[in-house]
Amino acid sequence: MTSAAPFPFARLSRRPDVEAPGLVAADAADRLILDESAGARAAAAPGEVAVIGDAYGALALAAAWEGGTGIRVHQDALLGERALARNAAALDLTDRVASLPLGREVVAKARVVLLRLPRSLDALEDVAALIAAHAQPDVVVFAGGRLKHMGLGMNEVLAQYFGQLDVTLARQKSRVLIARRPHDGHDPVPAQGDADGLALRAFGGAFAGARLDIGTRLLLAHLPGDPAGGTADDPLIDFACGTGAVAARLALSSPARRVYASDQSAAAVASARATAEANGVADRVEVTRDDLLGARADASASFIALNPPFHSGAAVTDRLAPRMFADAARVLRPGGELWCVWNSGLRYRGALERIVGPTRQVARDAKFTVTMSTRR
Structure with missing residues (x-):
């Protein structure tokens, strides 16, 4: 009616x-x-x-x-x-x-x-x-x-x-x-790409498509070679995973370890699953559509990697990242590490220090900064 x-x-x-x-x-x-x-x-x-x-x-x-x-x-x-x-x-x-x-x-x-x-x-x-x-x-x-x-x-x-x-x-x-x-319709098929030894797959709308954005590329270049965690109960976490490049790299670099990837975008989740499959690590990479890390328990992770977005729809906002930092802090165990890449102009280091814990700069280029924060 x-x-x-x-x-x-x-x-x-x-x-x-x-x-x-x-x-x-x-x-x-x-x-x-x-x-x-x-x-x-x-x-x-x-x-x-x-x-x-x-x-x-x-x-x-x-x-x-x-x-x-x-x-x-x-x-x-x-x-x-x-x-x-x-x-x-x-x-x-x-x-x-x-x-x-x-x-x-x-x-x-x-x-x-x-x-x-x-x-x-x-x-x-x-x-x-x-x-x-x-x-x-x-x-x-x-x-x-x-x-x-x-x-x-x-x-x-x-x-x-x-x-x-x-x-x-x-x-x-x-x-x-x-x-x-x-006319001439068909079901969506992911775009295919390769970068730095990774096979990338991306459905339409996934951030950066089937290529590495420069922030993720910088983060990948500086991730630790032997991060803590990687078990079924304490997986390595790719938070806001996008197309799953970080998750795939973590799985390829640590052949015996488990990886958990999360994103709220349906296109990102489908893309990350396809990327894991293309790299032969789908059996060790779990991809979940979730708001933040809502499905993860408090103090349950030793390692989280994060490239936080700064758009809500078409609008630019600085309110997304602090919310993500807070949930990463919730999920990290004391002494656990948050590896984060962010646009240097956003000056997130103070927020990371306040919300997560002691933070050091790992790398910086013309546009982006990589930091590692230790959960206090």
Whole structure:
């Protein structure tokens, strides 16, 4: 049943993700996607609407509020998925939405897809190809974003998999691309790369793709040759693992040791598992999608490696790393080591000293610093 009241965007929360001035749960692009898709959604039957890339639930929950049922949703970030669940419960819409992995099930037989455009063209290609492969032939995709994050490359990617692409007028610095007539779809396949003796695999949207970013490269060059830990109860940990380059290196360098890798990004987790498989160490590398190291017990690890992100969605924030430092400190045993690489301009050493323990600089280049902090 459609609600007569307008959707209460102001009631949406980012929690459990970080909240701060300038970090919002919904924006003008969400509203424009919903407005442009209103007629198509009204004509869709239950189960024919899919949502991909919804930050904190604005798209899926507004569609449900307006009468949609059986709405399937994929969000790459676990915190976004959890925020959607919280917001759905607060609005009494839990039974109308379902979170699913990025695969056939989320778009199968969909006639309407609401898509927040990812910043990565590789991620957009994975999504576009998947929709073209499994949605209905008459599917209409409403793909929107903020103008500052959009480029003509997005049109080109969508044109590879859809025979018709229309562009809406801009509104409040946002725009929607409307794609129809899908063709030549396929399931996502990870990109392949090799760097410094590592085989790298990356699904679209995974940080740095199938190559080593310069921060990770510096960290890899200075990791200890014989770190403590590596047992089933005390694995070497690659925290915020991305494509799993550090996890694979740790496993290759320590053939008898166990490695645990964690990331909240679904694309990162799939990529890290593929990287471990490509390097022949999948039997010793466990990869988990998790918020921080939530699945790990207190004082249970001797060694953690971390390359902390500094983006929450498209927004730059310095609030992510201290939260990660605190959870690493929780999981480390007294005397355990946190090896961290960070952009030198962020000046994290003071936070590491305060949150984890005594910290020394291991290496520094023009952009990045590697530190080792000992859990006090």
